[in-house]
Amino acid sequence: MSAATAAEPQILRGAAIDLNKMPVNAAIQFLDRVDIGGDHEAFRYPRGERWESVSWHEVGEQVRDLAAGLLTLGLKPEQRVGIVSATRYEWIVADLAVMCAAGATTTVYPNTAPEDTAFILGDSDCRIAFVEDEHQLAKIRERRHELPQLATVVAFDPVIADGADVLSIDELAARGAVHRRHNPDIVDRTAKAIRADQLATLIYTSGTTGRPKGVRTLHRAWVFEGEAVRAQRMLDDTDLQYLWLPLSHAFGRALLSAQMTCGFATAVDGQVDKIIDNLAIVRPTFMGAAPRSYEKAYARVSTSVANESRIKQALFASAFGVGDLVAQRRRDGRAIPLHLSVAHRMFDTLVFAKIRARFGGRIRFFISGAAALNDDIAAWFDTAGLAILEGYGMTEDAAGATINRLDDYKLGTVGRPFPGTEVRIAPDGEVQIKGPHVMDGYHNLPDATAAATTADRWLRTGDKGEVVDGYLKITGRIKELFKTSGGKYIAPPAIEARFKALCPYASQFIVFGAERNFVTALITLDPDTISEWAQGAGLAASSYADIATSTQTLAMISRYVDELNAQLNRWETVKKWQILDHDLSVETGELTPSMKVKRSVVETRNQALIDGFYA
CATH class of the missing domain: 3.40.50.12780 (ANL, N-terminal domain)
Incomplete structure (x- = not known):
């Protein structure tokens, strides 16, 4: 292969779709x-202690x-x-x-x-x-x-x-x-x-730097999103969605477009603290969420098992040992031996069915978007019989560009392009998108609009990616990649997601090290899971700040950092870290309204601490 050929963009194309029939x-x-x-039924929603339904x-x-x-x-x-x-x-x-x-x-x-x-x-x-x-x-x-x-x-x-x-x-x-x-x-x-090209929605991206930008989404984009979902035959009018996602975010709004075309009913309640209770009541067949929700659910199950007897812990471990083997064979299209099948049926009754019951017992699949989902957490849910179909998109393309399907998915990827969508990997590794759902531009920002597209009108996502067996894999955010003083490139989101999958007590894990000789991290704790852990560690009456600085907590987190480092390349390992005395929040200005970390704000506010790591 010549150098010129090697530099040509890789292009993935979704199935054909007739735009004229929309x-x-x-x-x-x-x-x-x-x-x-x-x-x-179209919707159901809570009114006091009961749910009302409307046609x-x-x-x-x-x-x-x-x-x-x-x-x-x-x-x-x-x-x-x-x-x-x-x-x-x-x-x-x-x-x-x-x-x-x-x-x-x-x-x-x-x-x-x-x-x-x-x-x-x-x-x-x-x-x-x-x-x-x-x-x-x-x-x-x-x-x-x-x-x-x-x-x-x-x-x-x-x-x-x-x-x-x-x-x-x-x-x-x-x-x-x-x-x-x-x-x-x-x-x-x-x-x-x-008209199809008439403005339908202005969604202001809660950017991690500067003022939010208004993304001009046209009518044709929402229509296309719904029709593309229907064309993939993932959902129909027998399904029931549980919707709690912020509708100010394109992900939630795109799910409504899918409802308009597929005809399923939706149970709506944005109260995050009631999700688990509501799932037991509503018993949906699918739900969309950001990775943090799956991380927290995984952490909740993991910590509850850790408090069980050794016999139950052993049962849980054995179930996932067998379940992992079965799930891997199923994904590879290989036959499942009789002894594995029998053991799996037993463990499904004793363990996996109880996990599924926490989510209502009828989930066919989850959908994950808005950020990268950790592979280990995706595999854990898949083993329990709760497939998470990871997709990819951004506000600038009405949320959906690619997705895994229940009958065609590959863990660690974000699936194949929607019908009518093209995805290409530019020579520098950037993922770029073309389709009817791409934005009309940024409101009142012509220069930003011009910068967001290539000369041949492809949307620039700012994400790095690669094609794996015909599926799109996101490998990092271009702006978040940094190089150490030793010349090694680091992708912080991958390391951060891996730690949160390992440690059920972590809320945030923020990696630094640009132009430094090693990687460091700031850590915040999840208030719910750490308070439960603190009770068993003799810190029940302690404040968050006291828990964060206690020797018990530092020793516990240190073990998880060691476990993380054992899975990383030598140049990626976290050499020094510290737990902050508060969790990040929108109110403190360290998270965007869509709960993304404002990395530059966190770094600026903790600059002296970070510099101290390298002193």
Whole structure:
């Protein structure tokens, strides 16, 4: 092979898909589903201690009333409407109504600071904003002088509505119902007039540096995402989704697009602390989540087993020993010997079925996205009969570009391209994407838009990757790769994810060492799992800071660091580390609203400590 040939980009292409057979826009995509779904369940959501269910027909009427209400407020095509709220049923109805009224939703994470909330609503020129409760309304009122264009606020919580510039969502829907009585087809006519290249959503990326950028997502992108999922035959109208992901993030929003095309019902509750309880009640067949959720679930099971008797620990270890062999043979397409099959059935009843029961007992698969999933954790879930289908994408391509499928997946990769999607590996290793779901650009940022695409119009992801047996494997984030003073390249996310898979008590593990002669790390502890561990270590009444500096904790974490180092190349090993006296959070400015670590902020705030490692 010549040098010129070796430098040519590698390209993966998804199956063909007929774009002409798709709905023109996301509003019609939803209204078509309402017609097809009729009285079948569309959503269920908690009201106090019980769950309420609504049919597609009922959702359609609510959305049409609300869309008509927005039109009475003078909403024009592509004008922005903010939603400042956690994930809940009203978020979905509001978003669908904005699209059916030809507006464009601007998403704001509920944990976004007042300053950034005002920036997003102002930069996007929102004329209307939905808010969840008094807390979110207070952010807007605090900065209302910076938002002269914001004419109306609509509250999900009716208690905070004042009837003037703050309406309740029910009041707005009532106005819309009156409007529809005089203009019965106003919403459907408005929806049919929306172009495929019309703005549907502005999602502001919670960047780890600088101001967030508004990603302009068009109607055709959401339609394509849903149709691409349906074309892969992963889901149908018999499935039940449990949705808790932030809908301000493209991952959660893309799952809604899949629902519109596939027709499955969705149980919605964004309360993270109720996920495990709700899974037992809802008993979904699939769920999407970021890797941190799987890490925490794995840690919870691991720590509970560690507190069991030696007999139960031995049973657990034996089950996973046999289960690993069976799972590997299944993935390789090899036959499973009779003795293994018999042993596996026994361990499935005694161990694996009980693990699956924690997630409701009906899960067909999980979907993982938004960050890299550790291979060991993926294999652990797979052995327990809970396949995690890892996918890949970013806000700039409406969340989905590749995914593993239940009948076609390879651990350690992010799968194959969606139908209608092309993925290529540039000569420098960067993953680049082309397809109908790629963004229209960054709002009000022409230079950033130009920098995000290549000369031949491929989206630059900033991730490094490679092709393995026809599957895409992400090997690191280009900007996060660093080189030691010895000339060795280090990929921090891979090391960090590996440690969190090993240590159930770690919340964050942040690696440093650019232009230094060895690698170091800062560690934070997961408040839940470490507090349980502390009780057995004689530290039950201790504060987080005291636990973090105790000799017992340092010895325990040291053992996990040693275990990590045994799995790394010599130049990657962590020579020095320290536990911080607090976990990272959005409130401290060390995490983005989407829970990504602001590496530069953490490094700056702990510069003296890091420099001390190398003194």
